[in-house]
Amino acid sequence: MSGLAREDPDRLFVVTAGRADAAGPVLDLVSLIVGGVDAPPGTPSEHARILRLCRYHPSSVAELSAHLRTPVSVLKVLLRDLARTGLVAVRAPESARAPDRLPDLETLRQVLVGLHEL
Amino acid sequence: MDSTNSDGVPLRATARDAFKIVIVGGFGVGKTTMVGSVSEIRPLSTEEIMTRAGVGIDDPTAVADKNTTTVAFDFGRITLDAERVLYLFGAPGQQRFWFLWDQLFGGSLGAVVLVDVRRLAESFYAIDRLEHHGMPFIVAVNRFDGPRPPLDRVRAALDLQPRVPLIECDARERDSCKTVLIDLVEHLASLHAPETTP
Numbered sequence: 197m198s199g200l201a202r203e204d205p206d207r208l209f210v211v212t213a214g215r216a217d218a219a220g221p222v223l224d225l226v227s228l229i230v231g232g233v234d235a236p237p238g239t240p241s242e243h244a245r246i247l248r249l250c251r252y253h254p255s256s257v258a259e260l261s262a263h264l265r266t267p268v269s270v271l272k273v274l275l276r277d278l279a280r281t282g283l284v285a286v287r288a289p290e291s292a293r294a295p296d297r298l299p300d301l302e303t304l305r306q307v308l309v310g311l312h313e314l
Numbered sequence: 315m316d317s318t319n320s321d322g323v324p325l326r327a328t329a330r331d332a333f334k335i336v337i338v339g340g341f342g343v344g345k346t347t348m349v350g351s352v353s354e355i356r357p358l359s360t361e362e363i364m365t366r367a368g369v370g371i372d373d374p375t376a377v378a379d380k381n382t383t384t385v386a387f388d389f390g391r392i393t394l395d396a397e398r399v400l401y402l403f404g405a406p407g408q409q410r411f412w413f414l415w416d417q418l419f420g421g422s423l424g425a426v427v428l429v430d431v432r433r434l435a436e437s438f439y440a441i442d443r444l445e446h447h448g449m450p451f452i453v454a455v456n457r458f459d460g461p462r463p464p465l466d467r468v469r470a471a472l473d474l475q476p477r478v479p480l481i482e483c484d485a486r487e488r489d490s491c492k493t494v495l496i497d498l499v500e501h502l503a504s505l506h507a508p509e510t511t512p
């Protein structure tokens with residue numbers, strides 16, 4: 197355990213306790229989180245750290261999780277709090293592959309173009 | 315560390331659609347090396363919670379529970395264009411890590427099974443599970459020093475279906491890794507065409 201959790205597991209438990217299934221957007225590992233506002237006064241420090249990280253540019257759930265050294269599923273609880281209160285917006289991965297389907301050809305073509313240009 | 319993006323290259327403000335590709339393989343097979351070779355950021359590492367029974371959890375409040383542990387995985391990022399960004403995840407292939415596929419890697423475009431020919435058996439389980447998950451994949455043999463059996467022998471040993479591409483690569487070389495990704499995406503596109511009988 198590291199990051200927020202290592203600093204104080206009980207604290208982490210308190211910030212996320214009982215709200216594992218709290219309402220809020222579905223979040224993918226690569227959902228892009230868009231902030232842009234400063235943390236309002238009284239924002240819990242865990243949430244404020246997230247808002248700082250996506251203050252000037254979007255950031256994926258994975259990157260936030262890595263930078264904050266917080267397990268993905270714990271981070272998602274905090275992100276849903278922020279999304280519910282409108283402090284962040286979520287750009288879901290629209291072109292994710294549906295179960296038992298192939299990614300659509302147009303998506304694949306665009307990925308190929310990007311890869312060739314690397 | 316948490317107030318700036320210390321790895322430079324922030325995502326573009328216009329980024330709005332992210333893709334996942336997973337590189338899966340045994341310990342030390344070169345997953346992190348491959349991610350690092352093509353990523354525009356230094357590979358990052360993060361973690362997810364799982365129970366000791368080896369299944370993921372829906373309830374992160376169980377973080378305080380003695381029955382949970384965390385597993386680490388790493389990833390990199392490639393900006394494809396103004397709106398699209400590709401994330402590459404390196405995932406261990408061992409059984410106890412497979413909850414990550416249900417919990418985090420669902421919706422991936424596809425997977426690369428990275429193989430060390432000296433330890434082929436470590437790939438059996440991953441290949442099995444990918445087939446089971448209906449996750450399209452290609453197999454890339456990472457060139458380490460030592461004997462290099464011909465690819466048709468590797469194919470036979472892995473019992474690969476004829477349609478699954480098998481290629482060689484050098485995880486340390488950017489161009490080689492780029493080719494692996496292109497081969498995977500071309501394979502995904504080819505799967506749209508009806509299977510041709512040989």
Ligand SMILES: Nc1nc2c(ncn2[C@@H]2O[C@H](COP(=O)(O)OP(=O)(O)OP(=O)(O)O)[C@@H](O)[C@H]2O)c(=O)[nH]1
Pocket residue numbers: 339340341342343344345346347348404406456457458459483484485486
């Ligand atoms: N000779 C050679 N060495 C390589 C190659 N790819 C990786 N290595 C080396 O193999 C070692 C393991 O590579 P990693 O990228 O850490 O492998 P990994 O799959 O991420 O390993 P774990 O995360 O520990 O399971 C490192 O010392 C690499 O430098 C390759 O293509 N050729």
Ligand SMILES: [Mg+2]
Pocket residue numbers: 345346347388404
């Ligand atoms: Mg590694």
